[in-house]
Amino acid sequence: MDSADAKITGGGATTAAYTSHQPLSLKTKILYGAPSFAGAAMIIPILINMPKFYADVVLVPLGFLAMAIAIARSLDALSDPLMGWISDHTHTRLGRRRPYMLIGAPLCGVAFFCLLNPPAVFTGGRAAIWFGVTFILYFVFHTIYVLPHYALGPELTQNYNDRSSLFAWRESFTILGTIVAAGAPGVMIGTFHLSQRQAYFRLGIFFGILVTVLYTLLVVTIKERPDFVARESNPLVPGVRRALRNRPFGILLASYVVGSIAGAIPATMMPFFNAYVIRPPNPDVWLSKLLVGYFGLGFLSMPMWVWIARRIGKLNTWLASFFLGISGGAAMFLLRPGDIHWLMVVICWAGIGFGAGLFLTPSMQADVIDYDELYTGKRREAQYTAFWSMLPKFIAIPSAAVPIAILASLGYKANHVQTPQVVFAIRAIFALAPATCSALSFLIAWRFPITQTIHNAILEGIELHGRGEVAVDPMTGASVPPPTPGHDEDVGWFLDYFSSGELKRYLARGASQPVRDVMRVATMSIAVSIISVIYVLHRVSSLRADPGAMISLIVVAGGLAFAIFVFHLMRLGPARRLAAGEVPADVVRAHLGQVVEAIREGTPERAVG
Template sequence: MDSADAKIAGGGSPTAAHAHEPLTLRIKLLYGAPSFAGAAMIIPIFINMPKFYADVVLVPLGYLAMAIAVARSLDALSDPLMGWISDHTHTRLGRRRPYMLIGAPLCGVAFFCLLNPPASFTGGRAAIWFGITFILYFIFHTVYVLPHYALGPELTQDYNERSTLFAWRESFTILGTIVAAAAPGIMMQVGHLTERQAYFRLGIFFSVILTVLYTLLVLNIKERPDFVARESNPLVPGVRRALRNRPFGILLGSYVVGSIAGAIPATMMPFFNAYVIRPANPTFWLSMLLLGYFGFGFISMPIWVWIARRVGKLNAWLASFFLGISGGAAMFLLGPGDVWYLLVLICWAGIGFGAGLFLTPSMQADVIDYDELYTGKRREAQYTAFWSMLPKFVAIPSAAVPIAILASLGYIPNAIQAPRVVFAIRAIFALGPATCSVLSFLIARRFPITETILNQILDGIKLHERAEAAVDPLTGAIVPPPTPGHDEDVGWFLDYFSSGELKRYLAKGASQPVRDVLTAAAASIGVTILSVIYVLHKVSSLSTDPGAMISLIVVAGGLALAIFAFHLMRLGPARRLAAGEVPADVVRAHLGQVVEALQTGTPSPAVATGVVNPS
């Protein structure tokens, strides 16, 4: 029997390979195929829906921008919660699969409703419909997609096999994207359908396919029992330890900045195509441009896999930046009638797009192993939540503000635009993403984990399983094996607090932690309340456009609400610390370990010893 098809006791479904054993093609296909439908749904939502609701349903652009900002803020809030829930789930189906089984069909229903607003709805009522269905779509999307993505790093720990696994997943992503990008234009051109008729059919088709493919995954791939059985960690300390993980910080920083380069073109391409290039059939050419971008990304992916195996994931990823930067910047020079030049540049940039799709999640999986070296825990979903949440907060203004800016400059639907509007579309679409890609490249080049380093990390994890100390290959530090018990519990408990808060606790007395937490929570919820008041004041009537500033205020309020929830979860631990459950000398020792961890960029300080279990 092939080792990659090893069976879990009591079941006949394939599970993960061991550290250096290859996954079978069947596992890769079952894991990757659901991304076909998930990605296909994203395209009409981000590419087609803003313009459809603006030009066909006649929703003011400012309201679309506000609805997008509200929906994505709530979506971002749900990511860390869903990650924590998935990591803490222990069911017969495992930690990941129950949520795929529940979330996928619900997401399909929300998707269909979003694409099919009632024909009688226009203006304010249509804006409300858009906002509600947009919010529900992304909530249910998080329920199924975050556990799906978290399952990937668990299936294999091999450096190159991970690249292949994620390449398969992202190949289905691009394939679904191509189908969804081309379908509306082709259906309307060949089938002589209206936009509403085309979106009705697409809504039914992709909703059903999403449900079927995730059901097949759940029924045919079982999770690794050794990962499912491991204890997870408290949410807030897990956040702090993840942010102390230097490789993750580098990768996340590059991805956050780079997400701007992806969010802006997704929103602005229909406007750039229709009002800057101005082809005779904008809908058809938009489909062709998207087909070229994603098609060349799909075709180039095996080449990038080959390159990554020979020069490493990081070097392959860095090389891909050149194509996106050069192609994007050159689009600024285009004007009316340059549709073929635009198609060539879009295809050029698409080649680079294919590399980033699978290399970044593969590198993230390596970071999760580095975290396990220090924490002894598998936290795929929590890291995936970070990967999803922070870029969303950046992408909210990237997607919402550009269309709000166009509205403030005098954008008129279905008309020749004023020169200042055309210039704004050209600059936002071409120069903005190119600039962000340059910054993302400069951050990414510092990523330290290579294939050799990863193998040393995995060797260290094996040493810990034998209760032996390991060496951190990035810093040379000796890492003792994490030992479950009261000492480790105290280390996680004290990570509810920052170094500054623990120092003030030692200097000012037992009541200081509670005061610090309440002050931070009050400040955060205050910002949220002021944001809500400002938005309600400005949006007193649905008959006027709210303008660009509203989107930024909504983003600020959403981020503040996330911070408030973070501090609220720290109130109970603050009261326990104030009650003296942890001796002052242990707090001092922990502070020294945190400082060392921050200086070395390790995910976790050494475990405190000789203390009473605060739990």
């Protein structure tokens, strides 16, 4: 912090007292961002190296790998909103975020080591079980620490440009960790002549310890802002509904969901594209070089993108970066065997664009959270972060698992020259699919409305609310009175357990209708989930036979159905309270009118008056 920063203590940590517009010190940015070095270094071998390692070295059938990936990522997506809600509602001496970093990081380090080091005696079915269990545990523990870490970022500063700088530092460490993890296997194998197992053993120990040390350092040196910790959080289900009515968030989320496909596919398919399409003389070494080139250019380009964003705005900068990814993906489809140096050029070109999205999207998301606070008076960083990550993860599940399953269905054979059909599938999936998704994501992002001027007006409105004065929504011109805690606001949040259609049916058909609506959807959802489980168990009754491509899609469908079931199960109690007449009919009608207005304007609605 700057020399003028006032010091406060609590929970065993000492740091500066933050204000909304006060720039963060370089020390704070580094301490916040450094843990991402280890986190990113762990995720790279898991998403890029492990599928091919388990397929070609441990000899696990591709269908089992695809199924395990789908199950693990489904559970990971389901745990995100739960972890966000838990973090937002936690009140300890350490705050809302730091306790979970202290718990989750070391557990994730252990799971990481186990995943990278399957017992040498395990092959086939037993190795598939080992992969599935450790893969699932890794992502569960990863959610426990990383979601509170990411939620902490928007709380540290509300300064428009300082947020870009903070997240640029975090993502710079992310890319540095990625570069190290991407290059380390190739260096160990090519220079020190280690086997893949020996290389992954050393990586597992080093990064498992490092992630624990860096997150512990963050916890003991950075204190959460006490004004944010003390703020009341909201119920989970109504919070989801209000987030979806936030038009800027909806645009940003939709663009990110579509764009996440462009990120998930290359991570899984690059080793296969390198080894079986380009076919360089030493695929493992060249894979490390390609990854270092991609992430290295992303890292080196970040100061340029920060400079551009300060001059033309976050959105215009983000839109400009899409061109590099789209053109790079299209160019890679044209490459043929032996074009390894051309592949390096195109990979580096695409990497420049990759660097922009890393820090711009979380910075823009933080601005969206401020807009939500203008209407609700609540800080919901973890919940927005959870919802931000949950939907893209569900979309990314088939993006990561289905390509592997497709290769298996087309006759992929480990460590062999592949058939023309398999080679074409690898080229199309790796190059054309991400380029198409990037183009669609660009078209969606074009409509994002929050500029620096609008964001400054949002913060001014929040300050007016703090003084009890009426603010103006800078995007719609609507007057926004300060949220007033009490009965009216509580009723508004309660009625947001229900959709507009459900409330209309309640008024038209009687008190028991909400319970029937909730039970019908919950029953259908759990039925789909159970059928999916039965189908999967039937197909994998023997670990000797590859379960095939369809199994991954069934797992995704079952995971989504179970998420819907849990969502509606949480609504059953409120539905019974509504059926008991807890809220008068005229209040329900007034709430419906405000919901219609909020949907039309794309804003979180105000409390029922």
